[in-house]
């Protein structure tokens with residue numbers, strides 16, 4: 001099978017990582033590939049924030065957990081102990097900002113898989129960066145306030161077998177005569 005098609009079909013969300021940081025080389029490839037994601041009008045509206053500081057990731061994990069719609073245990077780590085956290089933000093003044101951010105996230109997770117890095121797309125970035133703390137963080141990071149959160153990607157070398165994908169639903173593809 002064509003390598004790209006194979007990679008796209010075999011990528012699975014990884015939720016257990018080895019206790020080692022990913023190499024700078026792998027990170028660079030993943031990030032650079034992410035910047036080639038299609039975006040509306042080719043405007044490249046998203047930004048990819050990269051965090052590898054353990055304390056910061058821990059803090060952001062607790063913050064992310066606070067946005068779960070249901071009560072969850074205090075020790076639940078929504079970032080699964082990953083040592084690299086990417087946050088995709090997008091410029092809300094662009095008409096396609098949500099789609100642009102999702103496009104970048106999709107490319108990031110697939111690029112990671114292509115170089116043997118496990119990843120998982122993590123939700124609740126929209127809530128985070130709409131909050132006062134989110135606005136504060138943007139300021140601290142030197143990013144304009146109009147940027148909104150789209151999603152996170154956690155990265156690490158997999159410490160689990162990739163799970164079997166669910167069967168694809170029968171009516172996923174709908175041909176019109």
Ligand SMILES: Cc1cc2nc3c(=O)[nH]c(=O)nc-3n(C[C@H](O)[C@H](O)[C@H](O)COP(=O)(O)O)c2cc1C
Nearest residue numbers: 011012013014015078120121122123124151163165
């Ligand atoms: C918009 C979106 C939000 C997601 N949020 C989370 C999340 O917060 N936590 C998590 O563990 N997985 C999250 N995922 C991963 C999905 O659960 C996963 O892609 C899905 O179960 C299919 O599994 P696969 O990625 O292994 O094919 C998210 C995926 C998407 C596209």
